[in-house]
Amino acid sequence: MTTHPANQQFDVIVVGAGPAGSAAALLAARAGLKVLLLERGEYPGAKNASGAVFYGSAILNELIPNWWEQAPVERHICRRDIAFMSPTTAVALDFRSAGVGFATAPYNGFTVLRPKFDRWLAAQAEAAGAFVLTSAVVDDVLREKGHIVGVRVRREQGEIYGKVVIACDGVNSFLAKKAGLQREFHPHELSLGVKEVIGLDPAIIQDRFHLTDNDGIAFEYLGAITEDVHGGAFLYTNRDSLSLGVIGQVSSLVERRKRPYELLERFKAHPAVAPLVRGGKLREYSAHLIPESGWAMKPKLYTDGMLVAGDAAGFCLAAGLYLEGMNYAMQSGLAAAETAIFACQKNNFSARVLAAYQKNLKQRHVSTDFRAYRHAPSFVNGPRLQNLYPEMVARGMEQIFRVDGTPKRKILPLTYRMVRQSTIKPGQLLRDVYQVARAYLW
Amino acid sequence: MRIAVCLKYVPDPSTIEVDPLTGLIDAGRVLYMMNPADESALELALRLRPSNGTVTVFSVGPVEADRLLQDALAAGADAALRVWDDSLGSLKPIVTTMLLAAALRVKELPDLVLCGGHSVDRGSGTVPALLAEHLDWPVATDVTQFELRSGRMRVQRRLARGARAESEVTLPAILGLESGLVHLRQASLPNLMRVKHTPIPLYGLEELGLSPQDLHFPAMTLHEVMPPRPRTRVMFTPDIHGSVQERVAQIMSAGVAGKTGKILESGTPEQQADAIIAFLRQRGFLEQPT
Amino acid sequence: MVMTTHEEKMRTVRFRVGATPHIVVNSEICRNDCSVHACVYVCPANLFVPLDDGGILFNYEQCFECGTCYVACNQEGAIRWSYPDGGYGVTFRES
Numbered sequence: 150m151t152t153h154p155a156n157q158q159f160d161v162i163v164v165g166a167g168p169a170g171s172a173a174a175l176l177a178a179r180a181g182l183k184v185l186l187l188e189r190g191e192y193p194g195a196k197n198a199s200g201a202v203f204y205g206s207a208i209l210n211e212l213i214p215n216w217w218e219q220a221p222v223e224r225h226i227c228r229r230d231i232a233f234m235s236p237t238t239a240v241a242l243d244f245r246s247a248g249v250g251f252a253t254a255p256y257n258g259f260t261v262l263r264p265k266f267d268r269w270l271a272a273q274a275e276a277a278g279a280f281v282l283t284s285a286v287v288d289d290v291l292r293e294k295g296h297i298v299g300v301r302v303r304r305e306q307g308e309i310y311g312k313v314v315i316a317c318d319g320v321n322s323f324l325a326k327k328a329g330l331q332r333e334f335h336p337h338e339l340s341l342g343v344k345e346v347i348g349l350d351p352a353i354i355q356d357r358f359h360l361t362d363n364d365g366i367a368f369e370y371l372g373a374i375t376e377d378v379h380g381g382a383f384l385y386t387n388r389d390s391l392s393l394g395v396i397g398q399v400s401s402l403v404e405r406r407k408r409p410y411e412l413l414e415r416f417k418a419h420p421a422v423a424p425l426v427r428g429g430k431l432r433e434y435s436a437h438l439i440p441e442s443g444w445a446m447k448p449k450l451y452t453d454g455m456l457v458a459g460d461a462a463g464f465c466l467a468a469g470l471y472l473e474g475m476n477y478a479m480q481s482g483l484a485a486a487e488t489a490i491f492a493c494q495k496n497n498f499s500a501r502v503l504a505a506y507q508k509n510l511k512q513r514h515v516s517t518d519f520r521a522y523r524h525a526p527s528f529v530n531g532p533r534l535q536n537l538y539p540e541m542v543a544r545g546m547e548q549i550f551r552v553d554g555t556p557k558r559k560i561l562p563l564t565y566r567m568v569r570q571s572t573i574k575p576g577q578l579l580r581d582v583y584q585v586a587r588a589y590l591w
Numbered sequence: 592m593r594i595a596v597c598l599k600y601v602p603d604p605s606t607i608e609v610d611p612l613t614g615l616i617d618a619g620r621v622l623y624m625m626n627p628a629d630e631s632a633l634e635l636a637l638r639l640r641p642s643n644g645t646v647t648v649f650s651v652g653p654v655e656a657d658r659l660l661q662d663a664l665a666a667g668a669d670a671a672l673r674v675w676d677d678s679l680g681s682l683k684p685i686v687t688t689m690l691l692a693a694a695l696r697v698k699e700l701p702d703l704v705l706c707g708g709h710s711v712d713r714g715s716g717t718v719p720a721l722l723a724e725h726l727d728w729p730v731a732t733d734v735t736q737f738e739l740r741s742g743r744m745r746v747q748r749r750l751a752r753g754a755r756a757e758s759e760v761t762l763p764a765i766l767g768l769e770s771g772l773v774h775l776r777q778a779s780l781p782n783l784m785r786v787k788h789t790p791i792p793l794y795g796l797e798e799l800g801l802s803p804q805d806l807h808f809p810a811m812t813l814h815e816v817m818p819p820r821p822r823t824r825v826m827f828t829p830d831i832h833g834s835v836q837e838r839v840a841q842i843m844s845a846g847v848a849g850k851t852g853k854i855l856e857s858g859t860p861e862q863q864a865d866a867i868i869a870f871l872r873q874r875g876f877l878e879q880p881t
Numbered sequence: 882m883v884m885t886t887h888e889e890k891m892r893t894v895r896f897r898v899g900a901t902p903h904i905v906v907n908s909e910i911c912r913n914d915c916s917v918h919a920c921v922y923v924c925p926a927n928l929f930v931p932l933d934d935g936g937i938l939f940n941y942e943q944c945f946e947c948g949t950c951y952v953a954c955n956q957e958g959a960i961r962w963s964y965p966d967g968g969y970g971v972t973f974r975e976s
């Protein structure tokens with residue numbers, strides 16, 4: 150490898166200051182490496198929108214003990230709901246816990262606002278010694294004899310060299326594509342999330358959701374909310390606002406000719422949601438893509454001189470019960486940093502050495518989780534789980550609870566009758582039960 | 592040639608949200624930026640700078656304004672200087688101007704000072720003119736174009752209703768530039784990296800040789816800022832006595848045809864002045880003599 | 882208010898508009914080769930305006946840089962897509 154002027158040569162260049170990139174930069178800088186973290190936004194987080202519940206508390210706690218005491222977190226999640234919706238009703242699975250790890254340190258999850266959280270996390274990387282440069286958009290990788298040796302920033306004299314490049318540039322990852330590690334995506338592999346932050350008085354939030362102090366809730370919705378668009382919706386509590394949004398598979402938005410922001414309005418108007426948001430004031434609207442297909446859209450994760458982490462590597466678990474990306478982004482970012490540190494020790498940055506990334510990902514449970522849930526995305530995006538079942542559950546409950554003088558039926562015969570009346574064939578139902586089980590149980 | 596550019600650190604107006612109940616601005620949601628007119632001024636200064644010239648940028652503002660001065664250095668300014676003193680709260684334009692004038696004197700006075708014409712926050716548009724008063728230099732405001740010709744500055748100024756004026760000022764001079772004339776160039780990567788940790792020299796009152804008394808200006812107090820109240824517009828109604836065609840024609844022209852100006856060509860200046868006053872009285876712009 | 886129009890939503894977002902468009906739509910291709918007009922429906926910022934002649938009018942100023950139009954469009958070459966220059970474009974404050 151040719152050497153370049155010292156001020157233009159880094160050990161590690163991390164592209165993208167989301168959770169993946171900042172975690173990678175932090176760990177590599179702590180190991181004493183010369184790290185450059187490049188971010189295209191005016192500040193880290195300026196381009197980033199998520200739900201967002203951050204489920205990576207324990208991971209971050211290893212790096213920054215009691216991190217939540219200094220980070221801009223909103224509320225810690227002590228109650229999770231999954232609601233199945235029909236146009237007028239909702240049936241929710243309600244999980245509350247005051248148990249260890251949920252309502253106590255290190256807590257299971259925190260709601261965060263990304264522009265604030267990402268900015269803080271990048272500042273931690275900076276404090277650890279990384280050089281954080283914002284307003285720097287990376288357009289391409291630099292190669293010498295087939296090896297990736299740096300990146301090109303879209304500015305004059307924008308070539309900058311590093312021994313390892315870690316691409317943490319998010320779902321659209323141009324870098325992974327430029328490096329030949331990723332293909333173009335199909336519209337069915339990505340979902341569009343549109344989101345609103347709605348300001349609401351903290352006292353009202355606590356009252357309305359039965360919360361004390363900094364407790365918070367995370368509600369997920371399936372079914373009629375997105376009409377016949379494959380997707381779902383969410384509603385989370387922040388300190389003095391709610392984050393809510395609708396997620397729709399891009400191909401299905403196109404097929405159904407649905408405008409995402411209209412689905413968002415419909416969601417807020419649903420009788421189960423309207424009372425939760427009443428009296429609030431829109432503070433910010435945003436939109437972002439989600440890699441939905443997990444394992445199926447995983448790129449080649451490394452090549453000579455480069456590693457890919459976070460959403461750029463498809464490490465986002467978006468499958469019905471789960472919407473987790475930040476924690477996996479962070480884990481994979483850390484695994485990439487560990488690999489870069491290892492390569493620097495060996496002073497060898499070839500794909501052969503960087504292959505250690507796979508082992509590191511496994512150790513951090515990233516690849517194991519994604520392999521385990523590899524069947525979930527395609528199933529969750531199937532029409533029955535998307536629309537039919539949630540509605541059936543919701544309608545079924547409506548019938549169970551309705552008192553209208555007709556004879557009460559027991560649940561099993563009622564279910565039987567509903568299945569008979571719907572378009573679902575019993576065999577299909579069995580197969581779906583099996584698929585749910587395969588996707589989530591074993 | 593030494594050029595100075597005054598840069599103001601301002602809130603982006605699109606991020607200012609006023610709570611309708613309390614009338615307070617939600618400070619947590621405000622993002623700051625370089626005043627747009629100052630951004631053009633900086634770019635034009637960089638373009639004008641001859642090979643042996645310098646561009647120095649100045650800002651009166653809190654420590655956050657350093658970012659803006661660093662951006663200016665990254666774009667190619669040669670030096671930067673920030674003025675602030677913890678005793679300063681919010682500034683009247685006259686005070687800002689005194690501080691700027693003192694800062695310009697820290698080194699040898701420049702040959703040309705470029706300002707934005709208006710800031711997007713307070714936007715009194717007075718700083719360039721006040722600065723001219725302080726330095727006793729000529730000033731041209733509302734400048735849309737300028738060109739240096741054998742030591743004199745030829746400027747084009749924008750007047751009301753789209754009119755343009757061309758003027759010439761001798762150097763040293765101050766120009767107040769319109770906003771949106773040009774975009775500030777993107778800094779090169781090495782420059783952007785270099786300025787990230789460049790300290791910006793800070794001058795307080797003492798360093799500028801000023802005392803708080805110097806900045807005490809009770810003579811000018813801002814009492815109130817009001818939103819612009821547009822004048823009520825009178826809908827044109829056609830004369831009901833006219834024929835259909837006449838009324839349609841009147842509606843189509845919205846009564847404009849009736850508004851022809853009158854040019855006073857004859858008479859002594861006194862007679863012409865009397866005619867103007869009579870006209871204004873007749874239209875209700877001046878009170879009738881009692 | 883909680884229920885908002887699309888215009889009201891967009892007014893809450895801060896954009897620092899760059900000098901040059903980062904997305905360019907080739908309206909010729911939209912007019913001649915595309916019957917789906919997917920971009921019109923999916924764009925969360927509603928930036929694609931269908932024209933009477935089948936073409937598309939596109940404004941880049943209020944773009945979220947999400948990439949949805951790019952994946953949804955099925956016509957090769959209709960959309961030239963990149964990010965705005967560093968520091969420009971959308972700037973979220975709370976999302």
Ligand SMILES: Cc1cc2nc3c(=O)[nH]c(=O)nc-3n(C[C@H](O)[C@H](O)[C@H](O)COP(=O)(O)OP(=O)(O)OC[C@H]3O[C@@H](n4cnc5c(N)ncnc54)[C@H](O)[C@@H]3O)c2cc1C
Pocket residue numbers: 164165166167168169170187188189190193194196197198199200201202203204285286287288317318319320323342343344394396436437438439458459460461464465472473474475476478964
């Ligand atoms: C609506 C929605 C809701 C979600 N909810 C949750 C949730 O509740 N919990 C959860 O864990 N996850 C959630 N996710 C997923 C989560 O947001 C992502 O998985 C996570 O942000 C991925 O992190 P990352 O660091 O890989 O990428 P990102 O967070 O996308 O960061 C990538 C960074 O790279 C920068 N960048 C991109 N390209 C370039 C370039 N060329 N040059 C320089 N910089 C560049 C970007 O500006 C950005 O800062 C949600 C996503 C969406 C859209």
Ligand SMILES: Cc1cc2nc3c(=O)[nH]c(=O)nc-3n(C[C@H](O)[C@H](O)[C@H](O)COP(=O)(O)OP(=O)(O)OC[C@H]3O[C@@H](n4cnc5c(N)ncnc54)[C@H](O)[C@@H]3O)c2cc1C
Pocket residue numbers: 597598599600626628629649650651652681682683684685686687688691705706707708709710712713714715716717718719812813
């Ligand atoms: C919170 C707050 C409170 C205020 N309170 C008062 C008050 O009580 N009374 C009052 O009279 N005014 C007050 N102001 C106005 C204020 O300080 C003026 O904005 C400032 O002095 C400059 O005036 P201007 O913005 O109208 O400048 P303009 O004359 O509109 O600006 C023209 C140009 O002058 C230059 N310039 C202006 N300010 C600076 C600066 N700080 N540093 C470098 N260059 C500069 C720039 O090139 C700018 O484009 C207040 C402002 C704020 C933000």
Ligand code: SF4
Pocket residue numbers: 906910911912914915916917918919920921929937953954955956959960
């Ligand atoms: S989908 Fe593509 S080709 Fe079709 S109208 Fe939109 S941009 Fe044009």
Ligand code: SF4
Pocket residue numbers: 904923924925926927928943944945946947948949950951
């Ligand atoms: S990137 Fe997203 S916001 Fe921008 S034009 Fe495309 S779909 Fe619309």
